[in-house]
Amino acid sequence: MERTSDSLPPAADAAPVLDLRGVHKSFGRGAHRVDAVRGVDLTVHRGDVVALLGHNGAGKSVTLDMALGLQAPASGEVRVCGDRPSRAVSAGRVGAMLQSGALLDDLRVAETVRAVASLHPGGRRRVGSVMDRAGLTPLATRRVSRCSGGEKQRLRFALALLPDPDLMVLDEPTAGMDVSARQEFWEVVSAEAQAGRTIVFATHYLAEAEEYAPRTVLMAGGRVIADDTTEAVRSRVPGRVLTCTTPDAGRLAQQLAGEPDVVDVRTPTPDRLEMRVTDSDRFARLALTEWRATGLQIVPLGLDEAFAELTREATDPHGGTDSDQSTPPARPEPAATAA
Ligand SMILES: Nc1ncnc2c1ncn2[C@@H]1O[C@H](COP(=O)(O)OP(=O)(O)OP(=O)(O)O)[C@@H](O)[C@H]1O
Known part of the structure; x- marks a missing residue:
């Protein structure tokens, strides 16, 4: 049918x-070889x-x-x-x-x-x-x-x-x-x-x-x-992205950069803090009680962050892609089918 x-x-x-x-x-040979x-x-x-x-x-x-x-x-x-x-x-x-x-x-x-x-x-x-x-x-x-x-x-x-x-x-x-x-x-x-x-x-x-x-x-x-x-x-990439507006974003970003639950922190504008965190509840509480934050948003990571x-x-040279010795990725379970 x-x-x-x-x-x-x-x-x-x-x-x-x-x-x-x-x-x-692969294509080409010697120095021109592309795998x-x-x-x-x-x-x-x-x-x-x-x-x-x-x-x-x-x-x-x-x-x-x-x-x-x-x-x-x-x-x-x-x-x-x-x-x-x-x-x-x-x-x-x-x-x-x-x-x-x-x-x-x-x-x-x-x-x-x-x-x-x-x-x-x-x-x-x-x-x-x-x-x-x-x-x-x-x-x-x-x-x-x-x-x-x-x-x-x-x-x-x-x-x-x-x-x-x-x-x-x-x-x-x-x-x-x-x-x-x-x-x-x-x-x-x-x-x-x-x-x-x-x-x-x-x-x-x-x-x-x-x-x-x-x-x-x-x-x-x-x-x-x-x-x-x-x-x-x-x-596969854990964490959530928390963003908020706070008057002291630059100083906070510096303080937070080394914290264990903070994967990444940046300040897209002087009063905007954007951070990827593994414990979003804790940082949301801090934002609301101590950072005088407004416009607080917490969103799960998207495929683009995972992809990057x-x-x-x-x-990464230590990550293995450049070496034939690298560990292959885990084989998938039988894939999901279309609805
Ligand atoms: N006919 C060819 N001769 C030489 N190199 C080639 C040839 N075809 C592909 N390549 C090289 O092989 C590599 C993989 O190319 P491929 O086109 O599969 O990439 P891609 O993931 O589809 O990229 P894009 O998203 O840009 O289409 C690249 O480095 C490309 O330059």
Whole structure:
């Protein structure tokens, strides 16, 4: 049975949808050698929605390219639905949106979808449904050159849906989109995820991982440094952020800097104190009783703080990313599935 946003996926296959084991990939030689991917293990099960996060050059795109069979690993193994990636792609089990995906400006939206549909077995009969699900039906006769950036990305997503793939690989699909275009795009993707489609996406937008991916894989220096539920990755870095306005913020910051429960303290303005603390109740009491504080706020750490800290730890010369002897991250529990 074909998956649509209002139907359930077929019975689960035993094989993971995506399985990378001990995958390495480097480019160039000698002094010019770049170790882009260094021993990545990653298993994605049917129905997972996984965000792949990492700074520029972390190895996300090369990892996704290997999942799509566009690059071969130097060592290690990549399987997609139990098969070689190139065979899985040819069999229509994978749909991809890559950073470089080109569209023909002179074609209209529906013409584009029909043209690509004719390349996939059974693709023609999916045109209407795919257009609807990607929110493209009202744009059917619009020339691609006239579409906004967000509309073009929804068109690329529609094209990736045409083979009715088991796995969708999206490499920074919302780069450069404004907030409302991103939201529209994720509504379309979320509907597919909720229908049981497996989705792996690379992004720099931490909010997208927090909002749309039950599981987050964090890469740094070609390695996976965290792979867990997004909530668990976020909570790996303990503490809360307490901010308040106080007349003596600078002096307080100096006093507090060495305290054991204070992870970090700063003064963004002379009267504003911002601190990451492990015992927020104690500092909230002090703020209200002794610091003449107003505008007190205490918020849990977000994924961006966890991301910054875990990446810093991993790329620290003593943290291990630069050594092949480093301890690999703990293997994740079976990942959460999309709701
Ligand atoms: N074809 C190539 N030849 C040489 N080096 C490459 C090639 N492709 C990737 N690299 C290098 O491999 C490393 C990982 O690149 P990759 O594109 O996977 O990073 P990324 O995490 O996707 O970054 P971004 O977020 O900027 O897209 C980088 O140092 C990059 O310069």
